[in-house]
Amino acid sequence: MADWALVIGINSYHRLRSLKYAERDGTLVRDFFANEAKFEQIFYYSDHSPEFIAPDGSSQHTQPTYANLLSFLVDFFEEPQLEPGDNFWFFFSGHGIRHQNRDYLMPSDVNPRAVEITAISINYITERLRRCGADNIVLLLDACRNEESKSGLGIGMETHQGVITISSCAPSEVSYEIQEIEQGAFTYALLESLRIQGEGNCATVERLYKRLRYRVTEINDYYGKPRQTPYAIAEPASKYHLILLPGQATEQDLATLREDAQDAELEGNFQLAEQLWTRVLALSPADPKALKALRRIWVKLEQTAKPPLSESIPELGNKSRTITPPRYSEEVPQSPLPQGILNLQSFKFDVVTV
Template sequence: MGKNWAIAIGINSYDNLQPLKYAQRDAEVMAAWFREEANFDEVFLFTENSPPIPTNPPIVTQPTTARFRRFLNVQFETPLLKPEDNLWFFFAGHGKRYNDQDYLMLPDSDPTDSTTAISVDFITQRLRRCGADNVVLLLDACRDEGSRGGLGIGEEEHQGVITFYSCNANQKSWEIDELQHGAFTHALLEGLRLQGEFNCATVERLARHLYHRVPQLNNYYRKQIQNPYFKADPPYKMYFILLRQAANFRDAQPLIDAAQEAELEGNLLLAENLWKRLWGLPGVDDRVFKAIKRIAIRIDRGEGVVAKNLSDNSGQDTHSTSDSSRGNATAEKIKKPAEKPIFQLDVITVNSQGQQINREQCQAKYFREDLGNGVSLVMVYIPAGNFMMGTEDGEIERLVKKFNWDIYRREIPQHQVSVPAFSMGKYPITQAQWKAVAGLPQINRKLKPEPSNFKGDNLPVEQVSWYDAVEFCARLSKKTGKEYRLPSEAEWEYACRAGTTTPFHFGETITSKLANYDASKTFAEEAKGEYRKQTTHVGEFPANAFGLHDMHGNVWEWCLDDWHNDYQGTPSFGSPWFDDKNNDLYQRSIMAVMRGGSWSNDPSFCRSAYRDINLRRGNILNNNGFRMVCASGRCFQYPELDLNFIDKHGWNQDTNLLQY
């Protein structure tokens, strides 16, 4: 379990700037929270009257520019922490920009002379020398004379750290007399103290809390708007756990995914560091122990790609091994993983009459999992991105009116979801694949080798329950060392849409030439087609732009989530949505979600956004199947952030800021 250190600075009185009211109190209360509530190992407080740090000789803590610069130089000259540790830096006071760099203003700083202030970049580089891979900056520093007003800090990128800013660069960060705090710090403390389901245990959740809560406070106390935001470099750090005491298993899952991705990519030192960050969290210690042991064996064999984004003593990225216990993992033994193969595909788009209006050639990365006896499984890489999940209100009303059924209201409210990269089965699991994995050793329950009603090796397996599908994933995970599971509902819809916003990934409708469903019924203006009344071979119909086949029709596909009647309260980062903290999937009894429609359903049930409820996870029907994802995918690389795509869904491409 990692150590936690903190530095808190609060400055009310300035020689050359207007005084502030509550910056010192903000720092004092933050320091008290670090010490007394979060039980940090070391807390350094710098204010006008803070006590000296008890060293030999004692370190004076009244933060003049020279004094604080020396503290950073001396205290962080050599690493004092390990990669799995955490260092927090809180600053409340004035900030300014000189020559496109962010600076923090100390009591003796001259706003006309940048040499009398301390740049955030210098602070970042010194703090990264501490050895901890998680450095968190909390900067309530956009404060000008009289009002903590914005002097423009926040536009600069700071590498290798997580940075929370109290407001945008062109806004003011307000102090509120009634609270005797800055609005940002008050909201920050609220978030850090939240427990239970609405905790702020992770970087992403704390950022979301601040983004919504600070404007609420300003509005209530009649202050001008200020919008906090955060930057995480590299992006996977948004999943880091800040508050171990408040975290639960679901909080750990995105970080588990990132660790597995790094491990599968061969970035073994980074994977080891990420796994160590999970020590002590509910339900993961055994998995962490096994992962670290597995990584140690691989490193001793000379495997592994250079560790990326780990801090070295100079505060720069390192490409060397730093753990003396891993001495034989030398640069000469590092092996680069082979490039993943690519397949070509044609993507078809149709209009509301079902007529083809476009055909585009695409390509997709994949890997092949050998299941034995000549049977294999193709897993397709799904890139990271944002999308709008569900259906907009106007379309819902149109569907309800046209089909005279309120069931479509399950797809609201439409909301944005950010989905990390993952890999997904190119097809639903076939009967040949099922039989191969059913022959592997049992994990928790028996599996029938041939459960399907419609027989054929290349037909999708059906008549399998949710529990059967979970067992299938568990057996394959044990065989391969990867983590296979059912997709979350968000992952499924994101993969199905493949960048589209139309009812189907094919466009405005589907036809019996594009999918296997009850084509005796229509969705839009297309002609009626063939109703086959049974499953068809997987891959018989065209794929979507990600390279996935049979996402519309053939068999319903189980998702991991519990059933919810709508999307109120759904996770925003693509993780499975469960109603309780029971991590034993075999004990889950709440109703589950199914997606995609089947051979027996009319086309409206086969839409990308349609959600169906299965009253029992144990149900066995001849139109129920599934497909898998691998380790929430990360079999290829770290989550990609395609700014051209994400810019349309809530990212600001000019500032590269994630804003909710």
Template structure:
């Protein structure tokens, strides 16, 4: 999917301002998260002792105002990323407000001379040149600097970006000795690491987490009030997905709505960008695929005829070579399509910016949903789709939430599975952990397909397929047990 880059700045020891304790540590923790947990493609770190950026010659990373400004000017003079990519900027240090503008204070900045600082507006303007449609700013500034003139950082809305501020204007962003972090960055890392239903995969949910968690931490450690804020411009970016790997399928519904609005008012470029972001989470989403095709036709693009829905992935270059029959719902969808021309798959993927499918990112489709699957060799190709004669019954213990059961049932049906019932039961013989049960050896492959689907919906749980020898078991019956 899209590339992810990050720029991380953390400054403890200032030439002209009070020193900070944990800004550098916060920056290093964010760099570690970007690289090791979020698997970002490129991370640039600027602290008092960070290593130079490998280049010819190497780029110094001591965070003085002049050096960082030169880095922004040189690195982002021309677009380096595509609209579907993401660029994050994290700053931990002092911030100040001069003449109604937010400024970031660098190592050698003078608090009496705004020309020695860098305005957030300037940072935003340079970062937006990168070409990525999603630029996220995380500003953990105004840290316990007692002698500030005017208002603190956090009043401005910066055009075209998503900005998280660690505190409201005129507040301080506190460092907490017991945590050895700023309360904002500590809460931020907590939120980014949440899994399952509570995850902070979207801008909106991360904002909600920070709005609740930061004041809670400050109150617990007896610090003054600190209220993080979010500025999303344009407002539809509130619904952007920050963490594709943690997002749920329903997280893309607001994006779909915004994409349709953009298309209806004739903003086809924005509509395309939003639909591509839908596909980054819900791969194989037919509504998004058709919308992008429709936009291409309206823009007068020229494409090869016929789209081949080849979804059996081969080891040869990671590309598909065998046509896959559509499910009944998809076939009906195709018959009702009014498009006179279809886009070839490789041309389609290239046009929306997703490129070809590589060995490391093979895609398998179950119904109308995509999942990363095991690569298949040319001699073992198979169609991974739910069959209409497989009947599924959903079971769960009484501790499971009814909403989770109903949501999973709905998603199974939407993906083309035949679910004929769901029930909560008390059964001490059932295992604590979820599992997919099948009772006839011929159903092993379908059970594996069900496991892949359910696992993608219950990302915080382990689920496996298990065979139970039952002489009375008829082929085509599978149970999903969600645990007690």
């Protein structure tokens, strides 16, 4: 089970109110992923993050502009890099907005009067992240609601298939920075929760979410800030039981995961069942139930993939003719790139292990 992450922290905005601690939040999350959670690969974009060298020898900037972020999303996620059982984490600290019924994250050079072509929709981000090959995508969004929003709503209302999204506040609330701790309340509580050892740890999505909901409220109350309630959406709902920190998982966590896998198989959702049993096997490599279930599911998947048999349909005059139902090849539509991407220079990345 591998864990990769894309971390973004933005303080300085050209046309919006700059933030104080978003870049520091991003740095602290990156450091936790690298040094404590031991992630295999982390990509970091911030106001002062260092450049990296592309295969052609050119230096690539990691400042969180529209062009730099879109180039990464387009080039890096063109081919799968991970596999089922792996996790890809996406952390963002900066401005966000809900615009024309879509959620957007704001790069440093966003123009609030041209959101559609200078901000990046979360829908597009998740569509690209799903191409990485991992079957679990985790979005952690500490996004302050942009003051230009006329609707009064922040991000966090969208559902994304196969994705766990935890937003720093409810769509009608604001995400706050706390001067005394020099962090956003959400990111402070997030790192605190992920570090809990033993009983009461936050190894699963469900436990992490429950703790964030009351802990962020406590922090804001203590420092005199208005109410802020983290908001989560997991699709499908069984992802609430997924184990994020294997080293902290209990036997009960594994048992719950097995139950979800069995339920998915009984309901005929063989692809979800395969994903869940694969995760059980990654956590418990000799698990006999997982091994037997995966063999059984592979047989069922192979059977459902076979073409339909020919049917004989009677005709007038007691004759019969054979009709073979046509075989359709379903192509996955390519999502259109946001405007402005056609002029970007494309490049590929060397994978650097942290």
